[in-house]
Each structure stands twice: as C-alpha cells, then as structure tokens.
Amino acid sequence: METIFGNLQGLKSSQLKQLQRLYHQRIPGDRITTSEFSQRLAAISTEVNQPVCAYVNRRGQVIRVGVGTPRQTQIPPLELPRYGAERLSGIRCIATHLKGEPPNEAALTAMALQRLDALVVLNITGTGFTRRGGGATGYVKEAYLAHLIPQESRTLITSPAAFKVEESQIQSPSWNISPPLGLDDLAEQDLVDLVENLEAEFQREFIAQEVDSDNDRVLIVGLMTSEITPLQFQDTLVELARLVDTAGGNVLQTIQQKRSRIHPQTVVGEGKVQEIALTAQTLGVNLVVFNRDLSPSQVRNLEMQIGIRVVDRTEVILDIFAQRAQSRAGKLQVELAQLEYMQPRLAGRGRTMSRLGGGIGTRGPGETKLETERRAIGQRISRLQKEVDQLQAHRSRLRQRRQHEEVPSVALVGYTNAGKSTLLNALTNAEVYTADQLFATLDPTTRRLVIPHGEADKPQEILITDTVGFIHELPASLMDAFRATLEEVTEADALLHLVDLSHPAWLRHIRSVREILAQMPITPGPALVVFNKIDQANSETLALAREEFPLAVFISASQRLGLETLRQRLAQLIEYAVDFR
Numbered sequence: 309m310e311t312i313f314g315n316l317q318g319l320k321s322s323q324l325k326q327l328q329r330l331y332h333q334r335i336p337g338d339r340i341t342t343s344e345f346s347q348r349l350a351a352i353s354t355e356v357n358q359p360v361c362a363y364v365n366r367r368g369q370v371i372r373v374g375v376g377t378p379r380q381t382q383i384p385p386l387e388l389p390r391y392g393a394e395r396l397s398g399i400r401c402i403a404t405h406l407k408g409e410p411p412n413e414a415a416l417t418a419m420a421l422q423r424l425d426a427l428v429v430l431n432i433t434g435t436g437f438t439r440r441g442g443g444a445t446g447y448v449k450e451a452y453l454a455h456l457i458p459q460e461s462r463t464l465i466t467s468p469a470a471f472k473v474e475e476s477q478i479q480s481p482s483w484n485i486s487p488p489l490g491l492d493d494l495a496e497q498d499l500v501d502l503v504e505n506l507e508a509e510f511q512r513e514f515i516a517q518e519v520d521s522d523n524d525r526v527l528i529v530g531l532m533t534s535e536i537t538p539l540q541f542q543d544t545l546v547e548l549a550r551l552v553d554t555a556g557g558n559v560l561q562t563i564q565q566k567r568s569r570i571h572p573q574t575v576v577g578e579g580k581v582q583e584i585a586l587t588a589q590t591l592g593v594n595l596v597v598f599n600r601d602l603s604p605s606q607v608r609n610l611e612m613q614i615g616i617r618v619v620d621r622t623e624v625i626l627d628i629f630a631q632r633a634q635s636r637a638g639k640l641q642v643e644l645a646q647l648e649y650m651q652p653r654l655a656g657r658g659r660t661m662s663r664l665g666g667g668i669g670t671r672g673p674g675e676t677k678l679e680t681e682r683r684a685i686g687q688r689i690s691r692l693q694k695e696v697d698q699l700q701a702h703r704s705r706l707r708q709r710r711q712h713e714e715v716p717s718v719a720l721v722g723y724t725n726a727g728k729s730t731l732l733n734a735l736t737n738a739e740v741y742t743a744d745q746l747f748a749t750l751d752p753t754t755r756r757l758v759i760p761h762g763e764a765d766k767p768q769e770i771l772i773t774d775t776v777g778f779i780h781e782l783p784a785s786l787m788d789a790f791r792a793t794l795e796e797v798t799e800a801d802a803l804l805h806l807v808d809l810s811h812p813a814w815l816r817h818i819r820s821v822r823e824i825l826a827q828m829p830i831t832p833g834p835a836l837v838v839f840n841k842i843d844q845a846n847s848e849t850l851a852l853a854r855e856e857f858p859l860a861v862f863i864s865a866s867q868r869l870g871l872e873t874l875r876q877r878l879a880q881l882i883e884y885a886v887d888f889r
Contacts, residue, residue, distance in 0.1 A: 314376035319356060326352050327360070327373050335368040338500045340426055340453065341402050343491040350432045350448045353404035361403040365389070366425070366503070371399070378403050378418040378427065385585070385615025388422060395507050396456070400426040400499070407431065411454050416483050420456060421585050421615075425503050427454040428494065450488040453497060457482045458509040524557035527593040529584060531576055531600060532566045543813040547780070548599050550725075551624045555631070560591045573609050575602065585614045597624060604653045622649060622783040629786065637699050644692040645786045651685050716882045717771040718757075719797045719832075721825070722806035723817035724777030727840040729753075731806060731865040732774040735875075752776070759875045759882070770882055773800065780820040787827070798828050802885040803835035804878070809853055809862075810844035836861065836881045838874060843867050 310331040312324060319327075330352070333345055341364075353360040361381045363372035374381025378401055388397045401424050403415065411419075411429045419427040429452045528548055532541040541564075549559045563584055565576045574581050575598060584596060595617050596610070602620040610618040626646050633639045720728040736755040754773045761768045775797055797803065805821060807814055818837070825832055837860040839845075839853055844864075853860065861877050863870035 310373070313372065313374035314361075314381045315358065316375060319375070323352070323356050326355070327375070330362055330373050331370050333362075333370055335364055335370075337366060337368045338498060339368075339495060340400060340497045340499045340502075341428055341494060343495050346402065346428075346430055346448055346451070346491050346494070349402060350404055350430055353406075353430075354432055354447070357406075359404050359406060361401055363399050363401050366398050366499070378415040382418045382422055384612050385421065386612050388615075395423075395510060396425045396503060397423045398425065400424055400428065402428045402430070404430045404432050408449055410452050410485055416454060416485075417582065417586055419454060420483065420589055421582070423456065423589065425455070425499065425506075428452070429454070448491055451491060451494045453486040453489060453494060454483055455502065455506065457484050458506070458512075524552075524555075524595045525591065525593050526552050526557040526559050526595045526597055527584065527588055527591065528552065528559055528562040529576065529596060529598045530562060530564045531570065531598070532564065533570065534568060540816065543816060544599055544780070547813075548597065548621055548624070551621070551628065552597055555624050555627045557595065557597075560593060561587060563587060570600075573606065574613070575600070575606055575610070581610065581613050588614060588616055595619065597621070607653065621781075625779070625783060625786065640692060640695055640699065644689065644696060645783070647685055647689050647692065649783070651689065715769060715771055716802075716886055717754075717773065717800045718802050718804055718878065718882070719773045719775055719800035720804050720806060721775055721797055721821060721835075722777065723808065723811075723821055724779050726777065726806045726808040726817070727865045728774050728777065728806050731804075731838075731840065731863075732772060734865045734868055734871060735772065760879045768879070768882075770878075772804075778821050778824050780816070782824055787824075797825070798830040798832050800833055802833045802881045805835045805837045807837060807839050808841050809839040809849060810841040814839075814849075814853075815856075833885050834881065836877060838863060840865055843869065 310328045312327045316324070330349070333348070335342055335345055345362075349360055349362055356375065358375050359377050361372075361374045361376065361378055362370050363374075363381075363383065365371050372381070372383060383397075383399070388399065399422065401419065401422075405411075408431045411427060415427060415429065431449045431451070433447045433449050528545065530541065530545045530548070532538070536544070545562055545564070549562070552559050563580070565580045567577065571577055576584070587593070588596060593616065596614060596619075598618065598620045600620060601622055602610070602618070607618050607620075626642070626649060629642045630646065633642045720732060722728055732753065732755060736757050752773050752775050754771050757770050757772045758767045759770060803825075805818075807818055811817060825835075837857050839857070839860055839862045842850060842862050842864050843866075845853075850862070853862070861870060861874050863874055865871075
C-alpha cells in the first residue's frame, strides 16, 4: 500500500485514496509536469484544505506523496537516490500552496537541502471549479518554477582560523525563481535540457573544488552550555580546528549554538540542524565535526538529516593517533582505543556501519575490524588487552632495571604541542620528530642526559622520557589504551611539566594536565613547571606567569634559551625527588 507522508490527521478515507492514486500517475520524462497532473494535485489540495507535495523521479514516476509544505514533507538526504555536491538528486517536487505568493524561503531551503531538480509551486484558490455531480476540481491561479543555480565561486577558508569567519561572508544557496507562469507555459518547460545544463555547471564547480583541496572539507559545530564560559568555549573551538587541521581536514566554517541543555536526539536544535545541512550544501562540505562526544543514536539522526558523515571530537583525536602511531606498541594501543570507542557505535553509523573509504575518522589499524560482528570485535579487544598488559609488564621490567641501576628518571609531560620533543632534542641531541602540530609524537622516547650533581661538582646521568601529549578532556578510551605509556609518567622520579606560554589558553592547559595527572592510579613524583616559547610570548603574559608561578623556569627550547638554568634546576629537583623516594 502506497504511503502518504505528513499531517494526515482529520483526512477521510476517500481523501487518502485520492492521494494514494497519485502514485499511479505518470508524467512524460522530458516534462516537468503536465496541466492534467497539476490540476489533479490542486483538486486534492483544495478538498483537504492543506498543501500537498508530489515528488517525481526522472522517469516520471511519483515516488512520494505528502500532505504539508515542501519543508514538512522533504525526503531525508540519505534516502535520496542520488546525492552529492556535483549533481542533483534526480527528483522534482510539485507542491500546492494555499496563498497567492512566490515560493517562500522555507520551501526553497527544502529544495536546496534535497538538491531537487526543480520545485514547482502551484498557487490555488480556495473555491475552484465545480465538476458535474459536485466536488471541487481545484483551480491553479498561477505557478512558479524554482531551481538551484551553481555559485561561481566558493571561497576555501583554511583552518585553523576558520572559526573567525562571519556568517555574512559565506555565500547563501543560489536559486532561480521564474515569474508567474500559466499551466500551459509550465508544461512546455523542458526538464532534460534544464537538468543537463545545471549538472554540467555543478560538475565543473565540483571539479574546481576537488582541485582546490584533496582533503576533507569540514564544518565544525560547537554547542555551548552553561557549564563553560564563552572564553573557554571559543578556546575549545580553536583547539578543535587545530585538531581537524592536524588530521588533514580543511575547516570551512564554524556554526555555534548556545543552549541550556543538549538536545537528546540531535545535540543542537532542529532549526540549527537545518542550518548545518544547508551550510554543508552551500560550501560543498563532506564532513561535520561536533565539539563534544556524540552517542550512536545522535550520529545516526544527524547523518540522516544532514546527509553527510558526522564525527565527534574523540573520533578526530583517534584518527590523529592512527596517523601518528609508528611503533608496534603505538599501533597496538591505537587499535585498542579505536575498537573500544567504536564497538558500541557499530549500529549507529546510519544505514551501514562501514567506515572504509578514506577521510577523517576512517583511518587506523582497526578500521577493517569494524566490518565484523560485535562478538568478533569483542574477542579482538580481549586479545589486544592481553597484549597491552604484556607491554605494560615489559616496560615495568625495563623501569625496574633502570631503578636497580639507580639512574634517576624524569618524565616530560604537558599539553600537546607544548614543545616536549623539541626540548628533548635540545637537551640530549636526540632526533625525535617535531612539528607544529597536535600529537606530533605518540611513542615515548627515553634518552640519557648529563646534568650537574646537586652537591658534588661531578656531573650525573639521568634518564629523561618524552611522553604522549595531553589534551583537555582526553578520551577515556585513549587513557585506558595508553596506560602502558602513561605509566612512564607515574613511575618517573620527577616530572617536567612543560607549558606553551605563547598559547592564549596556557592557564587552562596547566589545569587540564594537572587534572589528568590526578586521575593516574599512582601519584606522580614532584613536578617542575617549565614555561616554553618565551620568545613568542608578550611581556604581560610573562609577568603574569612569573607572578603566578615564582618557582617556574622560563625557556625557549627552539632558540635554546634558558637551558643551562633548566639543567641546574633539574639537578635540584632530582636531588629532592631521590631523597623522598
């Protein structure tokens, strides 16, 4: 039985049958509509006293009938047979309207969201003709034909500064609306010619975008609740843009919403979801990233309404870790974190749980495992847990051997991109990979360092370890999977807490690192705060840092400033830590 969508309350069975009979109507494939079909639709709309929409494919078959406006009856993006920035959906909508006015913005927005071949709006009167035997036949006063038109240019805004872009700078969807037409004029419109020309233009525009960027074109969505301040909220958006940039995506725009609480189905409100979908269409976005964790059902609901992939902050971080892991231990821990995160989400990936195909959120050692059953995933997680336990035991033996040799150890900790690897290279002439990126290194690196002895004049050797960088609200799956790596922190005699003083949110970074250290199962040793990148910090920030942290050391690892002072303070820290070990 043919389904009628929309508001069916109060409709008689005879009226429902008339609506269902629309599915048996055929329109010539090269025509947008016919006078007979338009009048029939108008007659039914007049009788039910509501707008009616008929969706027709390019073979002239009616594939969907709805009672309501184009906005109320629109087809979810993932249910459309054709979808993509380079083409139209292959469906046109013929809609009735009870008022005598051109298509409104809501109807045009629905057209843009569905990338319809065309939107026909039939303005009808409230009375219509009366056929022999009674009953309204409907009367079309005038008709309007609307369709999308390609935009000549879409500016690519590269991350991480995209969050600063004003909405007025982003082009809105472009469409063309005809003057009022009679039904005979409307019936003469050539659908094939219209669609072929439009899709040729869209294809040229799409190819130009692909040449412009081979990476994911990303739209960031930030939700602000009463839990954080506006400044903290902006900091999180800047950081998320950096994460996307590190993962290889280009941030085109950031959409924000302030709500008292999270919408349980879609995180943001219904209107904002429509805005996200429309912005994604306008900019040619192929990935939406939210600034908070999403549940499987939220991902499914959002992808159904927006029509493109939706991921959260945790998935972006996991993707970065998958790209950065070099050693077997690192890859092992990343795979475990990915599987633990994705296991409850296998049923939440829309119509399919496949994540293969490239792009942010699809990389890493565990990606092919996501195609298997939950039981197989669980078994794989169990095996990985055992291997991580073995890794934990192996590293514990290495640490015991070092402790037996009575060589003091220091762990470098800090927020990601604080300059830990650069400092290790500067102090020990190591060749650890460094880059101005988040999570540039994952695998811990230990090197010997000669520093002055606290009391005697002779030098002493210590071990200094570069650990994985921390980040605000480090995903729990990563905390668990990287426990073997994080134990390097808890087992060290002392910590060097490195802080990027040039970062606007350096105080929040200190708090985040301390919160993560407080969650460690074993309390870490004493820590020395070291402010890095002083050559890039302004005088006001330097003065505030000296006032708040009078015992801290101030250096520039890249410029090798303050390293001798750091060695001396490090010797004092080791002496203190060993005495109280």
